[in-house]
Amino acid sequence: MSSRRRWLLLVPALLVGLALTVPLALALDRPRQAASSGILDGPAPALSGPTLDGGHVDLADLRGSVVLVNVWASWCAPCREEMPLLVETARQWGPQGLRIIGIDVNDEDAAAREFLAGVGGTPFPSISDTDGRLAVQWGTTGVPETFVVDRDGTVVARRVGAVSAAWLAEEVLPRLEAR
Helix, strand or coil, X not given: CCHHHHHHHHHHHHHHHHHHHHHHHHHHHCCCCCCCXXXXXXXXXXXXXXXXXXXXXXXXXXXXXXXXXEEECCCCHHHHHHHHHHHHHHHHHHHHCEEEEEEEECCCHHHHHHHHHXXXXXXXXXXXXXXXXXXXXXXXXXXXXXXXXXXXXXXXXXXXXXXXXXXXXXXXXHHHHCC
């Protein structure tokens, strides 16, 4: 087979490969946020309880603040990737009124504390949800998952999968700046 003929056969094969690969790559890169939640655009479910650091937190006490509710677990690899961004976000936007509450779901408290220590601790509280009851009330489908609660207590955004800096800037920052 001549070199020219090999190239004529190779070009269509490459085009078919690209046609199959590009849509798959785009689908894998897309955030899993298309899933609906029954609580979106409605009042935030009650959220209160003891925290992993020995404190207590109640979402109702944060009325008037923009709140991120992040559902995570120490055994969740994407949670490990996003936690430093959440820590930085809390430190950067906390003075502007952002509050973050974690829900540590289906986890051992000791493992959760070790996880948090591994990221240098967090400037926000996390409630232990060992039986997943709170996660179910929030309509979660997995971890990580994050909700934005506006100043009026309404769930206004949801992210299924790890948050990104772009998503935080798009969904949280305008709500912090609106007064």
